[in-house]
Amino acid sequence: MLRIALPHKGALSEPASAMLQEAGYAQRKDRRELVLVDAANDVEFFFLRPGDIAVYVGSGKLDLGITGRDLLAESGAGAEEIMQLDFARSTFSYAAVPGTAEDVRDFAGMTVATSFPGLVAKHLADNGVDAAVVRLDGAVETAVQLGVADVVADVVETGTTLRQAGLEIVGAPILTSEAVVVRRTEASADEPEVRRFLRRMQGVLVARRYVMMDYDIHVEHLERAVALTPGLESPTISPLHHGGWVAVRSMVPARQAQQIMDDLYELGARAILTTSMHACRL
Ligand SMILES: Nc1ncnc2c1ncn2[C@@H]1O[C@H](COP(=O)(O)OP(=O)(O)OP(=O)(O)O)[C@@H](O)[C@H]1O
Numbered sequence: 001m002l003r004i005a006l007p008h009k010g011a012l013s014e015p016a017s018a019m020l021q022e023a024g025y026a027q028r029k030d031r032r033e034l035v036l037v038d039a040a041n042d043v044e045f046f047f048l049r050p051g052d053i054a055v056y057v058g059s060g061k062l063d064l065g066i067t068g069r070d071l072l073a074e075s076g077a078g079a080e081e082i083m084q085l086d087f088a089r090s091t092f093s094y095a096a097v098p099g100t101a102e103d104v105r106d107f108a109g110m111t112v113a114t115s116f117p118g119l120v121a122k123h124l125a126d127n128g129v130d131a132a133v134v135r136l137d138g139a140v141e142t143a144v145q146l147g148v149a150d151v152v153a154d155v156v157e158t159g160t161t162l163r164q165a166g167l168e169i170v171g172a173p174i175l176t177s178e179a180v181v182v183r184r185t186e187a188s189a190d191e192p193e194v195r196r197f198l199r200r201m202q203g204v205l206v207a208r209r210y211v212m213m214d215y216d217i218h219v220e221h222l223e224r225a226v227a228l229t230p231g232l233e234s235p236t237i238s239p240l241h242h243g244g245w246v247a248v249r250s251m252v253p254a255r256q257a258q259q260i261m262d263d264l265y266e267l268g269a270r271a272i273l274t275t276s277m278h279a280c281r282l
């Protein structure tokens, strides 16, 4: 049975559960459930602190985990990222009161507060900066106001939390993060159960990113229409009973669907339909 670590709370928890539900896995009924056996899919889920997930996976106790790239980097565990999940996108950045510093090199002699001390110490060292690092569990933005630190290094999504604390980003991000699937670094990449899980997650990502588009067009415009809707491999073309016309079916990126429909219409296509997908296997 595949053993998978999931974030039991925080910013990763709900979108991870939503993705697994779309992939057909069982859901826990109560947030206090820490282990969930999904016998039908031969998977056991362990709900853990997001920061601990890479440690469990790196130790080999669990096969896979869903965590943040920033948390994986901080863990220093022997785990690696094997799939990007396209949610919980953020940057991990320095911030300070305007005028404090323009670049990481200006932090020499200052104190940096963060929940990611390993990541920050390494970044400072890589930049040859001698600064103190103070580890805090959360709400680190407040550390500057309270005089605990001169600078913070934290997760930034919209920047609202920083602005409300009177801080602004300093320098380039230390890293950009998103939710990822992790596995132990030396694990064999070829277990059928792991490949099946990844295929299901990939199926959810594709179903979210693409829509199915159908339309009818006269053969004389077909080549130009197909150039607008090339599909992932190649569109399906079926003859219509009405002479000289064909029906085309192709996957298109959901975000471009409306523009493509306008362009197809202008080209002479009619009966242009888009349908959302629930799941897929490419
Ligand atoms: N506002 C946000 N937008 C996007 N991603 C976020 C946001 N806040 C946190 N994350 C991401 O979520 C992951 C874990 O952060 P989260 O705050 O949920 O856990 P935690 O701080 O360890 O737990 P908690 O704060 O609940 O004790 C990290 O990968 C982080 O990048």
Ligand SMILES: O=P(O)(O)OC[C@H]1O[C@H](OP(=O)(O)OP(=O)(O)O)[C@H](O)[C@@H]1O
Residues within 6 Å of the ligand: 010, 011, 137, 138, 139, 140, 141, 154, 155, 156, 157, 158, 159, 160, 161, 162
């Ligand atoms: O840029 P924003 O959109 O404002 O989001 C970033 C904030 O979200 C997270 O906080 P969280 O709610 O996890 O609290 P924590 O700091 O206590 O972990 C993160 O630590 C930042 O503080």
Ligand SMILES: [Mg+2]
Residues within 6 Å of the ligand: 010, 138
């Ligand atoms: Mg947090």
